[in-house]
Amino acid sequence: MVNYKDLGLVNTRDMFAKAVKGGYAIPAFNFNTMEQMQAIVQAAVETKSPVIMQVSKGARNYANATILRYMAQGAVEYAKELGCANPQIVLHLDHGDSFELCKNCIDMGFSSVMIDGSSLPYDENVALTKKVVDYAHQYDVTVEGELGVLAGVEDEVVAAESHYTKPEEVEDFVSKTGVDSLAISIGTSHGAHKFTPEQCTLVNGVLVPPPLAFDVLAEIEKKLPGFPIVLHGSSSVPQDEVATINQFGGKLEAAIGIPEEQLRQAAKSAVCKINIDSDSRLAMTAAVRKVFAEKPAEFDPRKYLGPARDNMKKMYEHKIINVLGSNDKL
Numbered sequence: 017m018v019n020y021k022d023l024g025l026v027n028t029r030d031m032f033a034k035a036v037k038g039g040y041a042i043p044a045f046n047f048n049t050m051e052q053m054q055a056i057v058q059a060a061v062e063t064k065s066p067v068i069m070q071v072s073k074g075a076r077n078y079a080n081a082t083i084l085r086y087m088a089q090g091a092v093e094y095a096k097e098l099g100c101a102n103p104q105i106v107l108h109l110d111h112g113d114s115f116e117l118c119k120n121c122i123d124m125g126f127s128s129v130m131i132d133g134s135s136l137p138y139d140e141n142v143a144l145t146k147k148v149v150d151y152a153h154q155y156d157v158t159v160e161g162e163l164g165v166l167a168g169v170e171d172e173v174v175a176a177e178s179h180y181t182k183p184e185e186v187e188d189f190v191s192k193t194g195v196d197s198l199a200i201s202i203g204t205s206h207g208a209h210k211f212t213p214e215q216c217t218l219v220n221g222v223l224v225p226p227p228l229a230f231d232v233l234a235e236i237e238k239k240l241p242g243f244p245i246v247l248h249g250s251s252s253v254p255q256d257e258v259a260t261i262n263q264f265g266g267k268l269e270a271a272i273g274i275p276e277e278q279l280r281q282a283a284k285s286a287v288c289k290i291n292i293d294s295d296s297r298l299a300m301t302a303a304v305r306k307v308f309a310e311k312p313a314e315f316d317p318r319k320y321l322g323p324a325r326d327n328m329k330k331m332y333e334h335k336i337i338n339v340l341g342s343n344d345k346l
């Protein structure tokens with residue numbers, strides 16, 4: 017049993033309380049490679065932002081759970097080395113799908129876990145979430161639950177269609193489970209293909225997706241004043257990165273994300289954690305493809321993973337400063 021506090025990590029409690037009050041959101045960036053971790057830490061330190069580094073079940077399978085935990089511990093030390101005296105870094109399990117997986121993460125030093133029972137019948141979601149909360153709170157680990165279903169693909173999480181969170185359920189769910197934050201479904205979606213072109217409107221040659229259901233968000237906020245709300249699937253799928261990928265041999269068709277103005281608006285509300293994964297994948301892939309196309313003789317991984325790291329860092333900083341507003345909060 018390793019406690020996250022001994023690793024220099026923090027849970028989400030104070031971070032979220034400040035974010036809700038301050039009208040900004042904490043970035044939750046997924047990671048499974050060293051370059052992503054370095055880029056996240058560099059961006060967070062340079063912008064003086066708290067940050068959630070999150071690991072999905074797929075990331076654990078890819079990179080190994082123990083290695084990722086040590087990388088998070090390394091992230092704290094790296095942040096200090098870069099000059100940040102008190103880094104606020106959370107190591108979070110994204111989309112935990114069983115009590116055992118959540119317990120395993122808590123036991124190995126995670127400071128926060130998500131238990132995603134959103135695909136279960138309501139009562140089973142309540143029971144599973146409560147079981148995780150009861151275990152996690154013994155160690156002061158914070159827990160994110162979910163109500164409502166997002167469309168899209170994220171690792172093993174696949175849903176063909178979304179169901180908005182029902183505002184009439186949120187109070188009951190939070191009081192019965194004791195969760196510290198709640199992921200909701202208001203129209204965001206996992207992956208880089210969040211909407212089909214048919215769902216979008218063509219405005220000045222650009223496909224604009226349907227707006228998020230801010231009315232549902234407002235109703236949820238009314239039921240749970242000041243309670244931390246989480247948005248999954250909130251990449252914007254920058255079209256310049258998509259264009260770079262396609263220019264240099266890629267084939268990403270109709271990749272569409274959530275417009276940043278909408279996320280900016282959400283960040284000002286009780287939404288205090290915004291999950292971004294696909295944008296990092298796109299930034300990495302665009303940079304690697306560019307090097308491969310322009311310097312076909314290059315075979316030193318540092319020469320293409322280095323530019324990939326720089327491009328991700330630029331994206332992370334942009335999100336922190338221009339979308340979430342979590343800069344200068346340390």
Ligand SMILES: [Zn+2]
Nearest residue numbers: 170248249291
């Ligand atoms: Zn998600």
